[in-house]
Amino acid sequence: MIVGDLSRRELGERIAGPGLALQFGPFNLRIRSNLKSFASLAYQLYEPYPLPGTESIIDFHVQIASPRGLRQWMRPQACFAIDGQAPFAPYAVEHAFPALEWGINWCVATRAHHLLLLHSAVIERNGQAMLFPAAPGDGKSTLCTALIHSGWRLMSDEFGLVRPTDGMLLPVPRLIPLKNESIEVIRRFRPEAIIGPAFYGTRKGTVAHVRPPADSIERAQEPARPRWFVFPRWIANAPLALEPMSKSQAFLMVATNAFNYEVLDETAFQLVADMVRSSDCYSLSYSNLDEAIAALDELSRAIDE
Amino acid sequence: MPLASPLAGAPRLVCTIAVRTLEWQAWDDVYIVYQPSSAETHVFNETTALILRCLEQGPLSRKMVKERVEETLGVGLGKLAADDFAFATQRLEELGLIECLDEASVVQ
């Protein structure tokens, strides 16, 4: 059963009451909110996500709500909470939806230490995964969005979840937040992409969320083996350049970028070493999305031969 | 004061037990090394790695270590910059991988 199987009214009742339970890859969440605006957006953007069975244990109990009291009337705010505790300062009530999405990232990053958490976008084709380790302002989300609308499956935009027992990557195909100009870039590039409303003036500028293709969400329990690391940089007017990168450098960039490399001690060291050793590592400079996609498609075709 | 022999009493460097559990990965031109005792990951160049290898055999004075490293690297004696060498040994000491032995103190 998926969120879309609920009526709008039923969803509203769940969110305002006991909470809406849904599944993002390996994580079961229960989401509550007293904001009607939030419920409407949730109905639209979380539509394809599965509901966990009634007997399932929920991993994260989260809430985005407007506090009661005088505040309600002065400058309305939305506060993110997990297990009744609020780790962040309140947001403007208009930013409730992105606030919850960021809050969920925080929950994963601070709690999911049974996995190695790389900071990376991950896409998949033919059972093999391509990772884009994050660096600030590098446009990985834009590239990732473009790729998943061009034949690749989304595993994740933010977290490369590595299962320590076998080094496999686990999907967590959540909404992809696009910022500022990227929103328009994707609208033009793929008019059929499902993009939620834009939120202006957030802490990260203007943000809008892309709902991944249904296929990515349906296959959210299908792991993949890492095969390529690509470090992308968008540079205005730059010619396409896809160049092999030294593995020691790739190792260091992946390790320093991970959320919990240090926490997993020796296991993390071995996992990253194994992944980098058995993958091809590249740096990619591009200014044109089509060119970049073609180059990456070429990489994946090259190993089929 | 009696004249001491040149090497007697010269402080010697020695590896600590932390070195025995190091995990080495050789990549391109560097070593990426994990130290389980401190949960730290280090990047060592050839010189630093050689310093550790020399000392794994047993304690040596700084002068001896430097000479042996120079020999293994195939550079002339005295060619390794004193500053660089001192920096490397100081760093290794901070990381708890080598220590300076005077008579009394040994850190476990």
Next chain:
Amino acid sequence: MNKMTSETQRAQRLLLDALKTPEKLPTLPPADWELLLRVARRVRLLGRLESDLSRSGLLASIPPRAAAHLKAARNVIEHRNTLVRWEVNRILWALKSIKTPLILLKGAAYLLAELPPARGRIFADLDLLIPEERIGEVEERLLECGWFKTQIDPYDDRYYRVWMHEIPPLRHRERGTEIDIHHRLLPRTSRLKSDPASLFMAARPLTHPRLRVLAPADMVLHSLVHLFLEGDPDEGLRLRDLVDVHDLLCHFGQEPGFWAGLTPRARELGFGRPLFYGLHHAQRLLGTQIPSVVLQELEDAAPAWPVRHLMNHLIHLALLPGHPDHPSSLATFSRWLLYVRAHWLRMPTNLLSRHLAHKTWLRFRGARKRIDLAQLDLKQQ
């Protein structure tokens, strides 16, 4: 009984039963596991559950989703333990030419002395006890070797040095671990007077010749003092500190002479009242076996009946976590009250109101610490 109270009781019962009879955990239904994980996380006892199940070989018998949460907690704990051990190693290296006794306190002591409270426990900082006259020298040497003073405003710095029992925390410039160097167990200003000299005399050596830990009775008393007098306005009294006390009592209780010497030592150090509260609550909540003669001996350390009744109530409310979905304002108030009391015991009223006022002012000004993800992790396991 309204839903809120019955849900809270259910949550507390689940937690206490899990602590006392972990072997029954494989029979817990998923809904109970879900709640147990949440409350255990709140009081930072997830690691303890993991450790109990792991040493009984029961981890494979619980729902995999629950096991994942426990495994995550274990990974964080093992990592922190490595960091604490290594920090001790580096401190010994830095201080090798300073011949001063180093007494490890709390977590570092449990870990290096391999005592039961170390099991499944997360230790944030490293606490050391050093004679007051050597503190300046020790601090200077550590600063030379790469540690730095954590950034605190001049008010706090003076507060630490003049009134407190420790100097402001030090942190190494590359590693994250914070060191708290104490010269006494309680602040100078405390209403409970205690003289550190006898602690040094009674301290016991560890395998490493330069390291010591407090004598068993002193360790128990210190953990009680830590429990009742070092509160936190949000967390109140930490249940896991009571679990530490329980573990220490069970462990040392087997040593001949331990029980007989406990109350006299408490009186000597001025810690009779915390011992009284500690023993009663450990027995009540965790079922600690305490010889009745010891409890009788302590009766004269008990406060007058009305205070005793109130304190029992407050401590109970402050120790046990609420249900995460049904916060109790009464419990929040109790925690705050006990926090204030803890401070009251540590400093005279005029200083206290100034101190609290300054703290409140800082809060309103929005002086927030930089969010340190590593520190956040510690509160989440």
